Amino acid sequence: MRSNRSSCVAIALVALVVAATGCASLAPRSRASGPAMTDDGVRFRFFAPSAHRVQLAGNWPENNWARGDGPAGEADIGLMQDDDNDGVWEIVVPLPPGRYQYVFWLDEATWRLDPGNPAEVEAGPARRACELIVVERGGGMEVR
Numbered sequence: 001m002r003s004n005r006s007s008c009v010a011i012a013l014v015a016l017v018v019a020a021t022g023c024a025s026l027a028p029r030s031r032a033s034g035p036a037m038t039d040d041g042v043r044f045r046f047f048a049p050s051a052h053r054v055q056l057a058g059n060w061p062e063n064n065w066a067r068g069d070g071p072a073g074e075a076d077i078g079l080m081q082d083d084d085n086d087g088v089w090e091i092v093v094p095l096p097p098g099r100y101q102y103v104f105w106l107d108e109a110t111w112r113l114d115p116g117n118p119a120e121v122e123a124g125p126a127r128r129a130c131e132l133i134v135v136e137r138g139g140g141m142e143v144r
Contacts, residue, residue, distance in 0.1 A: 032088050034116030035132050037143050041094035042134060046080065046104045046114065049087025054080040056091050057111075057125065058102035063093075065125050066105055078105075097136050101129035 032045030044056050056078035057066035068077040080089035089104075101123040104112045111126035123129040133144040 032090075032116055034114055034130075035143050037134075037141050038092055041092045042132070042143055043090060043092045044080070044102070044104075044114075045116070046089045046112070047087055048089055048104070048106055048112075051087075051089070051106045053107050054082075054089040055105040055108075056080055056093070056102060057105050058093075058100055059123065059129075060093075060095060060098075060100055080104075095134050097134050097141070099131065099133050101131050103129050 032047045036043050046054055046056075048054055055066050057063065058078070059065065062068065063078050066077045078091065078093075080091040082089045101121055102114070103124050103126050104114065106112055111124075113120060113126075113128060114130040117130040117132060119131045120128055121131045123131075135142055135144055
C-alpha cells in the first residue's frame with residue numbers, strides 16, 4: 001500500500017513538472033525579461049496586455065522621470081511600443097556607463113516596477129524604482 005502511494009505521489013510530481021515547463025514554453029513572451037544590452041542601447045521590456053500606453057520613466061537627463069529636460073513633447077518621453085500586439089511593450093535607450101533607476105508608467109495612471117529586475121532602490125515618483133548598472137567591459141557594454 002505504501003509503495004503504491006509513493007508511486008502515485010512521484011507520478012503526480014512528474015506530471016506537475018512536465019505541465020509547468022510545457023506551459024512556460026508555449027508562452028515564452030508572457031513575461032518580459034529585465035533590461036538587456038543591444039547594439040543600439042539598453043532594451044527595456046514590460047508585459048502589460050491590457051495597457052493602452054506604457055512609458056519608461058527613468059532618472060537619466062533625457063528622460064527625467066518621463067518629463068524630459070524641456071517643456072516640448074513631454075507627453076511622449078519614454079513612450080514604449082507593442083509592435084506585435086502581444087502585450088510586450090519595448091523601447092531601446094542609448095545609455096552611457098552609469099547607474100540608473102527606472103519604473104514603467106501605465107496609461108498615465110499607474111507606476112510599476114520591472115518584474116524582470118529584482119534590484120530596487122528608493123527613488124522616483126513612485127518612491128521605489130528598479131536599478132541597473134551599465135558598464136563598459138572588454139570593448140563592449142553590458143547591463144548588470
